[in-house]
Amino acid sequence: MTRVPRLTASLVALGLGLVAAGCAGNDPLAAGEPGEVDTTLTIGSQGFAESDILAYVYGLVLADHGYEVDYQLGIGAREIFIPALRDGSIDLIADYSGNLLRAADPDATASTPEDVSAALPQALEPLGLAVLDVAPAEDADALVVTAEFAERHGLTSIGDLAPIAGELTIGSNTEFETRSYGRPGLADVYGVEGWTFLPIDDFGGPATLDALRTGRIQVADIFTTNPALQDGDLVVLDDPERLIAAQNIVPLLSEALLTDDLAGVLNPVSAQLTTADLTALNAVAAGPDKPSPEHIARDWLVENDLLEH
Structure with missing residues (x-):
């Protein structure tokens, strides 16, 4: 049976906009020229401190394991970065599980961390996207x-x-x-x-x-x-009816890039990332010293023995 991509109207419109801009040659997220082979993984972020830090958390570990890594920070909201993942402008971005599920499947009703995590792979498959392991860390x-x-x-x-x-x-x-x-x-x-x-x-x-x-x-x-x-x-304010679904951190990437090696590198990182860690990292970012997202990420990775070099 042929699968039809389930995109919201805004995602479709923005996806078409990115393609058109790429053809015009003025899209800052555009991929390389036809025929070029780009072996670099481009890690994106949504444009706020936590997302920038997470880009480096995953990117620095990938670089430590021999991957070539570039960064495209400040892309914006899901309506922009999902089309960017689909057209290859970026390769991976840290997202939030519940909102990602609703973007891929507006009819989804899962709300608990377990149910959202279980529903994501099937919802993303028609879009040609995939996720790695969901982190314990949640930022809802x-x-x-x-x-x-x-x-x-x-x-x-x-x-x-x-x-x-x-x-x-x-x-x-x-x-x-x-x-x-x-x-x-x-x-x-x-x-x-x-x-x-x-x-x-x-x-x-x-x-x-x-x-x-x-x-x-x-x-x-x-x-x-x-x-x-x-x-x-x-x-x-309490949300007893779980209007807002669980929002655990999850690396989102093109299905074509998902390999056992990539999962083996990044899943252990997600496994150690907790909500308390996220809160602490954000506190450092908001502190008077204003360290860079790369510095904050590297310190956390070193403290948790996740960098080998």
């Missing part, structure tokens, strides 16, 4: 309010937002509004409807935090490994 989207706002309105879970939804402004990256855990899911699962959306494209970073703490927004989508969540002035 979370809906966050200030502690003062939570106390004033008696908020502990996402569903508690429903009675005041019409008064809320939610801040997040642009794509949040239409994702399964954005406007559609909030309405269907928790009855949270009528809120205003403010796009803030820094992946829950300083601009989002400032907007939340100053009251420009009342709810923010912030990643759970953001060290700011440890400060005590913010509250992560």
Whole structure:
């Protein structure tokens, strides 16, 4: 039976855009000229600190095992890097399991780490993509309010937002509004409807935090490994219905590049990567010294005996 790729409209449009741009010769992610043989693995990142660090975590280990490695940092969201993987502009990127599953199969309902991990290979096969082992480390989207706002309105879970939804402004990256855990899911699962959306494209970073703490927004989508969540002035709202699926770190690559050797190099890295590690790495990145992502990744790899040279 012929398999038909299951891409969302935005992925199809962006994929076509990348191909067209490559033909025009002005795509910064474009592959080499026809006939060229490129033996370098290009590792991508999504354009925020954690993603940059993970690119080097996997890339440095590959280089240590004799692979030629290049980096294409700051590509952007999944709607861009999935087409880039499919056309060979990049070869591997660290992604987040639940959101990846929903991008590949919008009808997917898996939400636990185990179920999401089990569903991924089949969902990705029609796209010509594959994943390596899923890491224990998880960095999920979370809906966050200030502690003062939570106390004033008696908020502990996402569903508690429903009675005041019409008064809320939610801040997040642009794509949040239409994702399964954005406007559609909030309405269907928790009855949270009528809120205003403010796009803030820094992946829950300083601009989002400032907007939340100053009251420009009342709810923010912030990643759970953001060290700011440890400060005590913010509250992560519970998600008892698992609207937001498990988001474990997983290396995503073209199926054509998947080999036993590559898996043997990178799976042990993922096996040692924990949520506590991710949070600590992000704290170092946000600290006053501002070390490079490569430096942060190398230090973690050395501490965990994952670099041989």
